[in-house]
Structure formats: structure tokens, C-alpha cells
Amino acid sequence: MAPAPNVVVGSPYGDVFADSAPIADDVAVDLARLVPEIRALLPGTRDSAPDVWIQRELLLFVGWPVHESVGGFAVTRGTWLHWWTGDRIHVQETSPQRRRLFLAHELVHCVIDDTWHALPPAVEEGLCDEVAMRVEPEHGPHHRGVLMLAAGLATGHLPIAVEYRRSGHVTRRLALDPTPGVIDPAEALSAGYEAVKGTSGLDGMKRRGVGFVVVGRIVEAGGFAALRRLAEDSRARGERRIAASGLLDSARLFTENDWREAIDARVGPGELEAMAAEIGEEVGRRTAPMAAYDHRGWSAERFLAESDVMLVYGFGADAIEVPLGDVDEYRRGILEAWPGAENDI
Numbered sequence: 001m002a003p004a005p006n007v008v009v010g011s012p013y014g015d016v017f018a019d020s021a022p023i024a025d026d027v028a029v030d031l032a033r034l035v036p037e038i039r040a041l042l043p044g045t046r047d048s049a050p051d052v053w054i055q056r057e058l059l060l061f062v063g064w065p066v067h068e069s070v071g072g073f074a075v076t077r078g079t080w081l082h083w084w085t086g087d088r089i090h091v092q093e094t095s096p097q098r099r100r101l102f103l104a105h106e107l108v109h110c111v112i113d114d115t116w117h118a119l120p121p122a123v124e125e126g127l128c129d130e131v132a133m134r135v136e137p138e139h140g141p142h143h144r145g146v147l148m149l150a151a152g153l154a155t156g157h158l159p160i161a162v163e164y165r166r167s168g169h170v171t172r173r174l175a176l177d178p179t180p181g182v183i184d185p186a187e188a189l190s191a192g193y194e195a196v197k198g199t200s201g202l203d204g205m206k207r208r209g210v211g212f213v214v215v216g217r218i219v220e221a222g223g224f225a226a227l228r229r230l231a232e233d234s235r236a237r238g239e240r241r242i243a244a245s246g247l248l249d250s251a252r253l254f255t256e257n258d259w260r261e262a263i264d265a266r267v268g269p270g271e272l273e274a275m276a277a278e279i280g281e282e283v284g285r286r287t288a289p290m291a292a293y294d295h296r297g298w299s300a301e302r303f304l305a306e307s308d309v310m311l312v313y314g315f316g317a318d319a320i321e322v323p324l325g326d327v328d329e330y331r332r333g334i335l336e337a338w339p340g341a342e343n344d345i
Contacts, residue, residue: 002059011049018054019093026096027052027103034104037135038111043228048110050074050087052103058090066090069201072102074109101139104132118231120189120241121196122211127227129208130215141270142277148267149275150209153202155259156182159315160275162283162324164294165308172294174287176279185210185253189244213262217251226250267313272320276311276327283311283324284333292339300338304331 005017009024013031018024031052039045058066058073066073072091075084089106091099108128119127129147133140152158158178164171183203188210196207218227230250234242253259267275288300295303309330310321324330 001061002055005053005055014049014052014087014089016052016054019056023054023093027054027091027099030100030103031107034100034107034135035111038104038107038131041131041134042108042112042224044113044115044231045111046113048076048087050076050089050107050110052089052091054091054093054099056093058092060090069205070197071098072106073197074106076110097136097139101132101136101143104136105129108132115231115235116228118234118239118242119227120191120211120244120247121193122188122191122207123214123242123247124211125196125208126211126213126215127224129212130219131224141268142274144266145271145274146205146278147209147212148263148271149278150202150205151213151259151263152209153178153181154183154188154206154210155185155256155263157256157260157263159264159313160279161312162287163310163312163321164291165310174290176283181206183207183210185214185248185259186244189214189247190241213259213266214247214251214253216266217253217262218247221252264314267320269320269322272311272313272322273327275313276322276324277329280311280324280327280329280331281333284330284335285337286333288334288337289339291334300335303338304334 005019007018007021007024009016009021009028011028011031013035016024016027016031018027058070060073060075071094072089074087074089076087077085087110089103089110091102091106093099105128108131109124116124116127129143133143149158156179158176161173161175163173181202183206188207191207196204215227218230230242230246234246248254253262291303291307292298295307304325307325309324311324312319312321314320
């Protein structure tokens with residue numbers, strides 16, 4: 001097992017372990033606020049006072065690193081570690097806002113009762129994300145943007161384009177094609193735990209994005225109680241998990257247009273900024289040769305300083321946009337891939 005951080009602060013809601021007393025104190029305060037708020041939102045919770053470990057590198061077992069995309073995880077009683085008797089949360093040491101969001105997400109795993117585990121893993125993750133963003137709205141747009149990007153990649157609905165402009169006119173528009181990585185929503189909702197989290201990377205995030213959209217639609221129509229009823233009905237029928245077809249019916253996600261409306265409804269300027277940060281470096285690398293050809297004789301630095309490049313989501317009057325020149329990841333991609341970049345940096 002990985003060693004515990006060396007500072008511990010007790011709390012009625014669980015003991016906090018961290019490498020510094022100020023961080024441990026802050027997280028104990030966060031626990032005291034988050035646990036009652038989460039329980040107030042959700043029907044069917046259980047008493048849980050988890051140990052919370054704040055770690056620079058997320059580890060449960062020495063030599064078993066967690067995938068870099070994971071910001072936290074929970075190990076609860078009755079999980080795959082059959083000998084595990086308590087609840088423990090591991091959260092990455094990061095900014096206070098991100099740390100609270102990760103903590104809130106993992107707390108949901110700890111406080112929901114066994115009936116909730118009738119939700120397939122992608123949907124349970126979606127539930128945790130939905131609740132976390134409600135109790136930690138400050139970081140919500142960024143996290144929601146990442147999940148909507150994943151859902152768009154999963155379903156093939158990602159109306160994103162890069163526009164090059166001059167004097168207010170579009171001189172070139174490059175639409176990004178998400179279709180090569182499409183996943184059947186029913187498959188995403190039927191996938192096991194390891195296909196959703198762990199080392200599953202992008203495909204795992206796509207499945208999690210699908211689950212988040214499903215949860216959002218069901219909760220929007222009937223609250224968390226509606227999702228709870230699906231779990232109760234499934235358990236009453238002796239089922240281990242709710243069938244994907246039942247979840248899609250309850251979420252009213254029957255057609256491609258339904259998915260389009262569900263995803264578009266949750267993407268705003270803050271969410272698009274998160275998408276730009278996620279894909280900006282890759283967009284910069286892929287478009288640098290073309291941009292260099294269109295601006296022959298320019299350095300990458302001049303292109304970034306003088307060009308007007310926008311990431312656009314949607315079409316017409318409803319479109320939203322973000323200036324890519326302000327996105328650090330895009331700038332890094334352009335600088336790395338610009339022809340002759342080694343002479344410009």
C-alpha cells in the first residue's frame with residue numbers, strides 16, 4: 001500500500017491526510033460543507049466518514065500509478081477489494097477549486113447507498129459529476145466543457161470549427177471531424193468499470209460523457225428522484241444494472257437530433273473555453289503547416305500576434321466562439337509545429 005501523507009486532521013466527516021497542515025485544514029472545512037450539501041441533494045444516502053488523502057501523485061498501491069487524466073478516486077467498502085472495510089478518497093493536490101470539485105465527486109461515490117449501484121458505471125460517474133458541479137459551481141463550466149467534448153466525440157456531434165479572419169471576414173474555415181471515434185451510446189452505458197475509468201483514457205472519457213448527458217436529461221425532467229426510481233425498479237426486478245435501453249428511454253435520447261440538442265444545451269462560453277484548452281495543442285500542431293503556407297514569410301510569433309483565429313461552436317446567430325490566440329495550449333502547438341520553428345523559439 002502507498003504510505004499515508006504525514007499530516008492528519010480529524011473531522012466529524014472523516015480524517016484528512018495531507019503533506020501540509022494548511023491543506024489538511026482546508027480540506028476538513030470543505031468536507032464539513034460538502035457532505036451535508038450532497039446528502040441534501042440526493043435520496044438514498046448512507047453514513048460515511050471516509051479518510052481523505054491529498055496526494056501529489058495519486059497512488060493506492062506503490063508501483064500502481066493512476067492514469068494521468070484522473071483527478072481523484074474512491075475505494076469504498078464492498079468494492080473489488082473484498083477485504084476493504086472502510087471508505088477512502090484519494091484526491092490530487094492541485095488548485096483549491098479543482099481539489100474541491102474532485103473531492104465532491106468522490107464523496108458522492110461514498111455516500112450513495114447500494115441501490116444506486118444499479119446505475120451502470122458511466123451513469124454513476126455522470127451522477128457524481130452532476131452533483132459535484134452543483135455543489136462546486138465555480139469550476140463547473142470547465143469540467144462540463146470537458147465532458148461535453150467527450151460526449152460530442154462519442155456521438156459524432158461536435159460542431160466545432162477553426163475560423164481564420166481578416167478585417168472581420170472569414171478567409172478559411174476548418175471543421176473538425178469527430179466521427180472516427182464514435183461509440184454506440186448503448187455500448188457506453190453497458191460498459192464495465194474498467195472501460196469507464198482506470199487506464200481507459202479517451203474512450204473512457206467518451207463513455208463518461210455519454211453517461212453525464214443521460215443523467216442530465218433524466219434529472220432535468222424529474223430530479224434526482226427520477227434517477228433513483230430507475231435504480232429501485234431495476235433492483236426490484238432482480239437486475240444487477242439498469243439496462244441501457246431503459247436509461248435512453250428515460251432520458252428521451254432516441255435520435256441523433258436528440259443527442260445534438262442535449263449536448264448543445266449544455267455548451268456555453270465557459271464550456272467552449274475548456275474545450276479549447278483540451279484540444280488547442282493538437283489543433284495548433286495540425287493547422288500550423290497550413291497557416292504557415294497562408295502566411296509565407298511570417299514567423300510563428302508574428303502569426304500568433306497578428307492573426308485572428310477563432311474556435312467556433314455551432315452555426316449562425318447561435319454560434320459561440322473563443323479566440324484561439326489567447327489559449328496557451330494552441331499557442332504551444334503552433335510554436336512547436338510551425339515550419340522552421342526551431343529557428344523561431
